[in-house]
Amino acid sequence: MKVQPVVPRGRVPAVMRRLSRAIDGLDEPAVEKIANDQQEDPFQVLIATLLSAQTRDAVTAAASERLFKKARTPRSMAKLTVNEIQRLIYPVSFYRHKAVHVKRTCEQILTRFGGQVPATMEALLTLPGVGRKTANLVLILAHRSQQNICVDTHVHRISNRLGWAATRTPDQTEHALYRATHRKWWPVVNLYLVTWGQNVCRPVYPLCDSCVIRDLCPRIGVGKVGKSK
């Protein structure tokens, strides 16, 4: 990893405070919504996060709802066939692979973890299809960890635009953010930046002209910007 940028003192809290106000009223990310609706049920957070990879939020939410209507626990979901799971979660991206991962994850939760979703990074990473992004989100949303940052594509992109990280991968960004931000922000980095990334700091044509943190953002790597409606 390259030498990481030094973030000006006070910059991170100023950005986070403004974003906490600005995201009020915007749609929250699908997995956050599912976590809230299901009282932070670790199993449903885990499965919804597995389904969400490279999939639009509306599709993730609808697929999760269909699947949870059929089976809400590792035991009942493990009884579904891979084909049934595929049919229920289609059209999420990579639904064939994800159906296999869902089934195997349920089986392993039953056989290796006594039916409970594990609460450590090490154990979560042994489950099929679970990477750091999924594990961090489960730890934050379902196990109320204050020690983790969940970095997906939005958090990775915006952190680099803001100059909080100079990284090539989300995993590198996660480690850069542990150094660049105070731990009080770690549990909400994902919620704030994903919501901003879905609505304003979009992958292409970000809406910089109407962005509430424009004066705090060096806009590193940003080309053409979009126009607000």
Ligand code: SF4
């Ligand atoms: S100013 Fe532009 S690049 Fe910076 S956070 Fe806002 S939308 Fe993103």
